[in-house]
Amino acid sequence: MGARPEAEPRGYPEAIVGRAEPIDVRRIDATSRTPGVDYLWRVRWDVTEPYEQRVVPQPRLHLAAEQGRLLVHGVTRRPFVRRLVDRGHVLGASFTPGGFHGYLRSSVGRLSDAEVPAGEVLGLDDRPYADRILAADATDDTIVAALTDYLEAVGYDPDPRAGEVAELVAAAEQDRTLVRADALAALGGISLRTLQREFATYVGIGPKWVLQRFRLLEAAAAARSGDDVDWAALAAELGFSDQAHLVRRFTEVVGTPPATYAREVGG
Template sequence: MTDTGDSRGLLYPTRLPTFRRVPAPDDLTDVVRWFWIPVWRLAPGRTSRQNLLPFPASNLVVQHDGTVLSGPTTSASYRDLHGHGWAVGTLLRPAGLAGIHQAPKEIRDIEIGFEAPGLYESIRAAMTDPGNVAGQDLAVEHYCRWLREHLLEPDETALLANTMEDVVSGDRSVLRVDDLAERLAVSVRTLQRVADRYVGLSPLAIIRRYRLQEGAARLRAEPDTAVGDVAADLGYADQAHFTSDFTRTLGMSPTAYRRDQRDQRGVSSEVDASGGERSPDPS
């Protein structure tokens, strides 16, 4: 079962607006990892910056103003929230993306408008009261119905791509492309083709993303653990290699990220009556 409590990818969890993850029903777990639903209502002039180190995957997102397909990213990213709004998104599995876009590397680091007749209208109708959980659940039901009607049954290669994702996500000892190819009993060349077709990133980029997500989560949860120990636990040869990867991807060193976390814990977020976060300061 997918762990919807997985905090990897959220660089500053305390800055999140009201946020839910809903697991995919059993018949859709090959195409969707989970549904995610943020709802926000910020005071005039306020901004809430959401910093992310996204999963190496794509998302299909119905927003209050349209539907977008967000491709895989090569670095950390952020989104500034203003005013009020909502979204109902799906974190797509590799096999799910294959049924939506044929060349995921073409949407790397960008999002594009997506034509999904009936999907936007049904979800917008369900989200007339965004903070209402029953309405959110109805939106997910509409989303599931659309996916069942529009996505084909994954073929063997698509399921291999899912297995690749599962192995990298669940086994931190996988650090090299050779390791992953051996675990899947395929050649490195086959692995490269599968990653390119179903994810849009190289196998090495997928591996590094999961390891860096885990590293960020450790730095956040264990403020007294030495950076070198985190690097060693993640299989890095030394602290310098971990620091180099971390800084190149997140734009800051592990030490700077940890310092930001300590500063963030000293700032309390207000929550308004609707349940939306009010960020205390533009960040």
Template structure:
């Protein structure tokens, strides 16, 4: 393990954790860089822990991203594809969840079938790795230190590492373009930039990422919009919707609500309150 830790603090990109500033006292979120061999496929390990003993439960919202996650949680361990909308998790009592976030496209070499098949259909961990869900829950969640959890996770991941697939690097580059070039608002724009035929691009994303390039473009534009409000900025939603390529603000509001779970104004009031 490289030993690199990235902890989430207000003012840093939320990476899909909504209202990060308002939740900092409710749980601890840490992200760790994997060992070099594993890092070709896995973006980071993440650990969420909380102790709300004697306190009210807390509902945390998470926006999806185009990544597969291996999640180890008591009685809920599985491998999950990208969700299509906001996911809400109820934190109560005391607990811990461990995850491995694969790079976009990084899980396909393990699966060797279209990652789109994981949409709304989690995969049992023993379908890919030589470990039963209950065994890894018992072993890993009993550990007290993050580093020990990561070592154990790498022990069962490493024997199953597939050959490196350069398509993962291509997909990384494509998604970096989407994130860094806000003027890319349509799949046609993206295909022209690469250059790559639109249909080939769509097939590539279905196979490796599990969601369409159109959805990924929309997702990152709406991530950006939500983070504007998260950072306490007064947002001109009409201007922002135009900047993101929407010709009609009503379509922007509809898409924002689909992904974030509420309208821009409702979300801004909640995180600002």
């Protein structure tokens, strides 16, 4: 059965900032052969001039074929920017929160804010698989098969606690009233210190950052909605101290203030 591409990556379309028309982004469903993977994503581009694609980081690790390697991208606090030139493609795996831990078999926190060749941390040379994925004539089916083969060869050790932490991340994403880490800890029935330790181990970043990032993505969704937004009221609702706090954090992450972003995306 061939890979089944879908029009939008799962999660927030706001995570991709200012996507250009020559850039084709597809989400491809993960299979039972890749436990811990939420979905695969494929990007193809054909640009006449160099183009910088900016992505708002989310609390998840990625494994992507680029520059002749499979690179592990830890959770990063900085916006993710890639310069696209000429014609090419990239394939990546987006792991569920806690999902990469089963392949790494140790704390994913050591990969935060880092890009590391997979072979250096997973113990299996990634270059032959990257060559298969990045071949000029590679199809979606062949590149998905190559990445799947690599993860299957590395092997996966499930950790029940990783799934429980993933449930807390899901709660942080879905419940906009959750704006404090101590409230998230109470929801999980654990202490704040334990929550912080487990997020570092399984997610790769602290719960305060996770909560604020999801709230910022909600602000981006509001900016894209086309509706008039009371930014002061939204800032209070999303747990920011005031409108200036929201605008400052939004600008750091997206690269432009929310009102400007709304105009740029046609909202």
